[in-house]
Amino acid sequence: MTTLPDFKLETHFSKWEFKARYHMTASDAQSISMRELLDMATPEERAEFDDQWLGYTETFGAPDLRETIASTFQNQTAQNILCFAGASEGIFAANNVILDKDSHALVVTPNYQSHEELPLAICDATGIPLDPNDNWSLDIDRVAAAIRPNTKLMTINFPHNPTGAILPLDRYMALIELCRKHGIYILHDEIFNGLGPTGTKHLPLIADVYERGLSLGVTSKSYGLPALRIGWIACQDTEILSKMERLKHYLSICNSGPSERLAKIAINHRDELLKRNNAIIDENLPKWTAFFERHPDLFDWTVPDGSCMGFPKYKGPEGVEAFAQSLVEQSGVLLLPGSIYYTRLGDTPTNHFRLGYGRHGLDEGLAAMEAHIMSNK
Numbered sequence: 001m002t003t004l005p006d007f008k009l010e011t012h013f014s015k016w017e018f019k020a021r022y023h024m025t026a027s028d029a030q031s032i033s034m035r036e037l038l039d040m041a042t043p044e045e046r047a048e049f050d051d052q053w054l055g056y057t058e059t060f061g062a063p064d065l066r067e068t069i070a071s072t073f074q075n076q077t078a079q080n081i082l083c084f085a086g087a088s089e090g091i092f093a094a095n096n097v098i099l100d101k102d103s104h105a106l107v108v109t110p111n112y113q114s115h116e117e118l119p120l121a122i123c124d125a126t127g128i129p130l131d132p133n134d135n136w137s138l139d140i141d142r143v144a145a146a147i148r149p150n151t152k153l154m155t156i157n158f159p160h161n162p163t164g165a166i167l168p169l170d171r172y173m174a175l176i177e178l179c180r181k182h183g184i185y186i187l188h189d190e191i192f193n194g195l196g197p198t199g200t201k202h203l204p205l206i207a208d209v210y211e212r213g214l215s216l217g218v219t220s221k222s223y224g225l226p227a228l229r230i231g232w233i234a235c236q237d238t239e240i241l242s243k244m245e246r247l248k249h250y251l252s253i254c255n256s257g258p259s260e261r262l263a264k265i266a267i268n269h270r271d272e273l274l275k276r277n278n279a280i281i282d283e284n285l286p287k288w289t290a291f292f293e294r295h296p297d298l299f300d301w302t303v304p305d306g307s308c309m310g311f312p313k314y315k316g317p318e319g320v321e322a323f324a325q326s327l328v329e330q331s332g333v334l335l336l337p338g339s340i341y342y343t344r345l346g347d348t349p350t351n352h353f354r355l356g357y358g359r360h361g362l363d364e365g366l367a368a369m370e371a372h373i374m375s376n377k
């Protein structure tokens with residue numbers, strides 16, 4: 001098996017996530033305790049949790065959980081759902097099932113690293129850069145120009161990590177049409193779907209609108225429940241699901257039974273959780289904007305479309321890498337500098353950094369960041 005390079009983002013988090021005082025770059029919404037989640041449960045859901053048998057569960061995922069996940073789509077049934085250990089296992093399975101050494105893959109850049117390293121470990125891949133001068137949008141003509149006869153998979157992610165951009169609907173539909181014409185699967189990482197300031201317009205889930213679309217979902221981000229490690233792929237193509245299920249026998253085999261019960265509760269109470277998480281975003285996002293307005297010499301900021309992340313530019317003379325390093329080492333404020341998103345598939349804009357606005361405690365972090373900037377002036 002090809003050796004995979006270090007996962008820069010996860011390596012950085014391993015070093016700092018639980019050490020830095022102010023985590024100002026989280027991509028997941030504010031989490032809750034198990035007690036809070038169980039307090040939301042109906043008596044039946046609570047009984048299902050208490051009575052959960054601790055044997056192996058079905059590789060595809062518990063049938064009632066698959067039904068619950070399917071209910072978040074317009075046109076899917078339990079048969080169209082395969083569960084995974086987090087979104088990460090789904091990304092691994094989709095790339096390994098759809099691609100072989102003779103294939104070619106397309107991915108947007110910058111990106112969550114597994115979306116480019118996993119195809120690159122199997123075959124040739126081309127990066128299509130999102131354009132910072134066009135609200136981090138995707139140029140569909142560039143995608144068309146990069147398609148080869150052996151292109152099998154295009155991976156997208158909107159709302160996007162790290163920019164929070166959402167592709168305009170007409171471009172999304174044009175991309176689907178283009179891929180349909182060439183028989184290309186689209187893996188859409190939709191794990192931030194539903195998350196964003198109140199009123200955010202999210203895209204239709206790809207499994208509902210494209211017969212070769214793979215909708216990647218998870219409880220980790222919009223729901224704020226990454227510890228559950230329950231992810232899924234929805235797809236109209238049940239043969240692809242069956243191939244990924246057979247690969248899952250080599251991976252996690254099945255999900256954690258207790259987590260399946262908790263995920264069912266979370267998804268059944270999706271509206272309540274999203275309302276709560278988006279209210280935190282509504283409160284936090286203007287605070288970042290006000291912060292940047294106080295420091296126009298140091299930052300360029302555009303308000304993101306959705307998710308709980310943004311990717312502003314740092315304009316200070318020492319550059320973003322040195323800025324982020326001194327910020328975390330001296331003042332305990334964790335951001336993700338642009339180097340985390342460097343890619344082997346082309347240039348990514350330098351001097352940007354990822355910030356988060358989905359968690360409590362932003363005021364304290366912003367005060368620490370402000371004090372840091374003032375003391376270094």
Ligand SMILES: Cc1ncc(COP(=O)(O)O)c(C=O)c1O
Binds near residue numbers: 089
């Ligand atoms: C875009 C994207 N996809 C996938 C993942 C992995 O999600 P999970 O923790 O559920 O495996 C992440 C985690 O940060 C992510 O940002």
